[in-house]
Structures are given as structure tokens and as C-alpha cells.
Amino acid sequence: xxPLLTATDVAGLLKVEKKWVERAAAAGxxxxxxxxxxxxxxIEDVETYIAKHSTADPMQRSTRSKxxxx
Numbered sequence: 001x002x003p004l005l006t007a008t009d010v011a012g013l014l015k016v017e018k019k020w021v022e023r024a025a026a027a028g029x030x031x032x033x034x035x036x037x038x039x040x041x042x043i044e045d046v047e048t049y050i051a052k053h054s055t056a057d058p059m060q061r062s063t064r065s066k067x068x069x070x
């Protein structure tokens with residue numbers, strides 16, 4: 001079993017504030033487990049969340065941003 005991530009770890013991966021991660025987890029947007037009053041996250045669940053909320057392939061995004069800059 002892989003180690004569980006903290007809200008701070010997840011915030012770092014998503015480049016958001018820790019408070020946002022805590023709210024999203026409490027709302028059930030990001031799967032988490034409560035350990036006492038702490039939340040812990042499986043890396044697989046965070047990766048699934050990222051995949052579900054990605055709007056495009058990273059290569060397509062970089063192509064669009066280059067085209068818009070011309």
C-alpha cells in the first residue's frame with residue numbers, strides 16, 4: 001500500500017490552497033478518508049480527479065496558447 005497524502009500534499013500537486021482541498025474533500029469532490037480529524041488521500045484518487053477535470057490534452061493546450069500568441 002502506498003503512503004497516504006495529506007491535504008498539504010494534494011494542494012501542492014494541484015497548485016491550490018490547502019483550504020480549497022479541505023473544502024473539496026468535505027464536499028465529496030475529491031475522495032478522502034478521515035483519520036481522526038485529519039483527511040488523507042490516495043494518490044490514485046487524486047490522479048483520477050485530475051484526469052476527470054482536465055479540459056484537454058496538454059499538447060493541445062500548448063498548441064492553442066502558441067497559436068493565440070501570434
